[in-house]
Amino acid sequence: MNDSWNELWSDIADKLRVEPERLAALSDADKETIVDDFLSSNKDEIIADIMNLWEEYLDKVAPAQSSDTEEPDVDPPAPDSIQLKPQPEAVPETVPVIKQQSPPDIPTLPMQTPITGELMLRDKQLILPNGKVSQPYLVDCDAIRLQTNISDIHFLDLEKVGLKYDRPTRRITGIPQAAGEFTVVMRYRKPNKQDYSSRKITLIINPDPRSLWNPIDTPRSIEYYKEDSDKLFVAVEAEAEAKKDMAAASRRGRSHAQEGRPRDDDFALHYEDGWYIMVVADGAGSARYSRKGSEIACRKIVENCREQLALSREEFERAITAVHEEASDAANKAAGDILYSILGAAAFKAVAAIKEEAQLKGAALKDYATTLLAAICRKFSFGWFVGSFWVGDGGMGIYCRETNYLKVLGEPDGGEFAGQTRFLTMPEIIEPKELYNRLRIHIVPDFTALILMTDGVTDPKFETDANLKRIEKWHALWDDLAGKNDDGARVDFTDNNRESAPQLLRWLDFWSRGNHDDRTIAILF
Amino acid sequence: MRGEPIEAIKVGLETMVAALRQDPYALETVHLSMITFNRYPEQILPLTSLEQVQVPAIAQPAAGGTHLGEALEYVCKKVGEEVKKGDREQKGDWMPLLFILCDGRASDGQLFTQILPEVQRSHFGSIIVCLVGNKLQPENAKLLTDKIVHLDTTDGPTFRKFFAWVTVAVCEGNRSLGSTVGEPPLPPPPPEVNTVI
Known part of the structure; x- marks a missing residue:
């Protein structure tokens, strides 16, 4: 744990008004979650701060360059060694700087009807509907919150599936990119508890059947070819x-x-x-x-x-x-x-x-x-x-x-x-x-x-x-x-x-x- | 069945479902339903398209007894409710395949005998009985079908091989059922699985 991390942490703890004795008792994993939480719930503010830093940086390092025509040749050192993408939809803590000269070339595909559903509790197991590669996924997590009275739901590891959890709407959205069985972790707070609990959920993403067809020529040696x-x-x-x-x-x-x-x-x-x-x-x-x-x-x-x-x-x-x-x-x-x-x-x-x-x-x-x-x-x-x-x-x-x-x-x-x-x-x-x-x-x-x-x-x-x-x-x-x-x-x-x-x-x-x-x-x- | 065999079944089913998902035709057409039975039958998975299936937890039997007759009666009822029959306005489903995993005992012998004709009338594409354990009673199974396999051991790998075979049987049945020419072909079981004659 380095100094800048500790500094950032005490800053956040301060903002969140966590008592010093509780702070000492928290595990690193819990701290991470709280930071995580803080970062995503204050996303807009943080992004604004970063954008300001970015502009300051541009003014300082490359005053002669017009910032809206060309990117600098080298990646700028981002504050606190956290690399950031100067775009509003960035996930601040993980995504490296991506330089783009032109908008990405996204082929226009017919919009597919999304797979919809909700996070459910069945036999004490949390169940997410199965997704499908390339098909939009839109799953509501609000019902479970009301049903079980838990709060501050969020998920770890959804990004690896190509999905994200949108806190304001309490929905998991996105378009899965790869098929398979994934384990995602849901973090939440039980009523009247400060500590986070977590539960593992298996998320199944089905392959696109079209990608599985693999035609084989009929062997000419068969009878009645x-x-x-x-x-x-x-x-x-x-x-x-x-x-x-x-x-x-x-x-x-x-x-x-x-x-x-x-x-x-x-x-x-x-x-x-x-x-x-x-x-x-x-x-x-x-x-x-x-x-x-x-x-x-x-x-x-x-x-x-x-x-x-x-x-x-x-x-x-x-x-x-x-x-x-x-x-x-x-x-x-x-x-x-x-x-x-x-x-x-x-x-x-x-x-x-x-x-x-x-x-x-x-x-x-x-x-x-x-x-x-x-x-x-x-x-x-x-x-x-x-x-x-x-x-x-x-x-x-x-x-x-x-x-x-x-x-x-x-x-x-x-x-x-x-x-x-x-x-x-x-x-x-x-x-x-x-x-x-x-x-x-x-x-x-x-x-x-x-x-x-x-x-x-x-x-x-x-x-x-x-x-x-x-x-x-x-x-x-x-x-x-x-x-x-x-x-x-x-x-x-x-x-x-x-x-x-x-x-x-x-x-x-x-x-x-x-x-x-x-x-x-x-x-x- | 208790203990390890039940665990092995769960693993086997998950492996089977994962394998079926890799078959494009199965992915678009196969539906699964699961019914457990001891003293009472219970449908733990209603007929669900493979795309949406999540293998449910299988509970250890709490009550004693193996009410095979009651289970079959329940299966027939569910087939009647859930499998679509074709008519002028509706496209029929494929004939269902019935896999029964049990030790062959029927604690409700009388009901079992009564229900046999109804099972025959339910138009299963195939009925495959897998006898598990070492205290086997194949007599009842023989009344149901001639496709009986026997797993001597109840360890994970053997079950996986059995389910791999079931997977192939499902894929195969799914393609070539239908014709009234004859029974759909069943692939030969793996060497670990003994066919009961």
């Missing part, structure tokens, strides 16, 4: 008028990337003789070969639809025209039967192909479990025909922005719990009646987009089955795709825009809390 992302644009060349094109993108989810596991989703697009074929599939996370299941399903649907359309296209187109002209049950039934022979049969054959692959591999069919959303479409003089088939979760719909039209092409197969669904590979799905019930036929004058999505997209964008049928949600999705999002991702749905596929792939990287599944989307626009 699949690229971690995929995209495709199918341009339909126009002769007289602009024709709709197709774009699709598929991206491995962060939860898979974190563990170097492959993408389970897949898609396929095809255009031929006026017919558009679109398929997306989501391999089950718990099935070991589902990535192959989804791939075979997509490929086989396209192959089988092409084959069958080649045989029955004219008959089918006549039946569709009849649906438009007659609008009768009989006409609907006739067209439905042909759709069954095309898309229903394609789904059936896709399962057969997966079964064959499973047998070759010596694995079970359920190891290849996958969902399936498929649509075949064609433009007629009277409008667009869309035929579809859907098993599992995700979503598929015809959306028209101008007319507020939305047709969801089936029902998602959800369960009571997250992630529960049905798969193409379940035996009951390929029963003829079940297959037929999952087919849909629609004729619409025109539309903005026909969209097929796996649950990696519908879970974050629609959340519930009810929302999937709400036009506002589709408007929001379309706005989002067009650039109304935090990531600056934008898809240009203009005719023949080949860039739409890479744009879509980039858009799929959006951030949504807790939603990090594979994402696949296919759009006809």
